[in-house]
């Protein structure tokens with residue numbers, strides 16, 4: 018499962034209690050105070066890493082607790098600081114405090130560490146309370162409690178919408194038609210080698226970002242074609258728009274194309290093909306496109322996808338802009354549901 022949002026609780030260890038004790042030895046009456054200090058509780062630390070791509074590993078367990086510091090002991094034995102626990106999150110994770118909504122950190126660089134819950138300090142033992150007038154104090158201090166909080170983790174997206182499609186399906190043409198971005202368009206596969214992000218603006222000034230992503234082919238999950246480089250970008254978008262060539266290329270049909278695209282995403286990462294999806298039926302000007310659209314609709318009649326017929330090359334986009342806006346806004350409203 019691809020998990021890009023999670024809420025977890027983190028609890029740092031409590032500090033150990035200070036100890037109250039007096040030195041005892043044969044023939045030595047009234048030994049001095051020798052209670053050790055308690056050890057500090059362990060911290061909970063987040064660390065950004067490139068070796069994780071999703072937050073999946075963290076949601077098996079939604080509560081993370083570091084150990085408490087041990088108490089002090091007699092003979093001035095101080096408790097050792099309890100070990101920290103370090104949770105690895107993918108680079109690009111934004112950390113928020115769920116009770117205040119405040120952003121705690123943007124884990125934008127591998128190796129970056131932040132303490133999300135600080136361990137409590139250990140309490141002082143009774144020798145620390147000795148004074149000129151009281152050489153045998155019975156006072157000692159309890160350890161401080163460790164911090165506890167609920168934090169939200171969210172993997173930053175590169176864009177709201179990702180265009181997914183076979184090479185030459187018209188993804189770059191579509192992005193040019195709806196935004197000021199100028200990705201290269203050409204009548205051959207793999208024209209786009211890197212994702213290009215465009216901004217779609219609406220009359221009420223709201224904005225949606227859309228990423229034109231290199232073409233996907235069968236075997237991409239095994240790193241064929243532009244393979245993983247491609248799929249990594251797809252992961253980081255909220256809504257997927259599958260762009261299909263309705264003309265049917267080399268005897269391929271749009272519904273087979275769609276099935277293959279979804280299969281590739283799923284093989285690469287379970288759950289990815291189930292992300293909010295719309296289908297852009299492009300090149301509706303080509304011969305046979307209307308017929309293919311009918312067939313596509315009946316193939317998908319049992320699914321909830323919205324199918325939008327367009328002709329990107331002529332700028333005929335039907336309800337495309339409004340439909341993606343609805344899909345993106347629905348997802349923004351409940352960012353922590355998955």
Ligand SMILES: Nc1nc2c(ncn2[C@@H]2O[C@H](COP(=O)(O)OP(=O)(O)OP(=O)(O)O)[C@@H](O)[C@H]2O)c(=O)[nH]1
Nearest residue numbers: 184185186187188189190203207208209232329330
């Ligand atoms: N007839 C027709 N051709 C189109 C339409 N949209 C795009 N094309 C053509 O299809 C070809 C490929 O378009 P691109 O936008 O470069 O396709 P792409 O999906 O970005 O391709 P890659 O970057 O290689 O993955 C170009 O020659 C476009 O002019 C359309 O609506 N109708």
Ligand SMILES: [Mg+2]
Nearest residue numbers: 188189208209
């Ligand atoms: Mg392109």
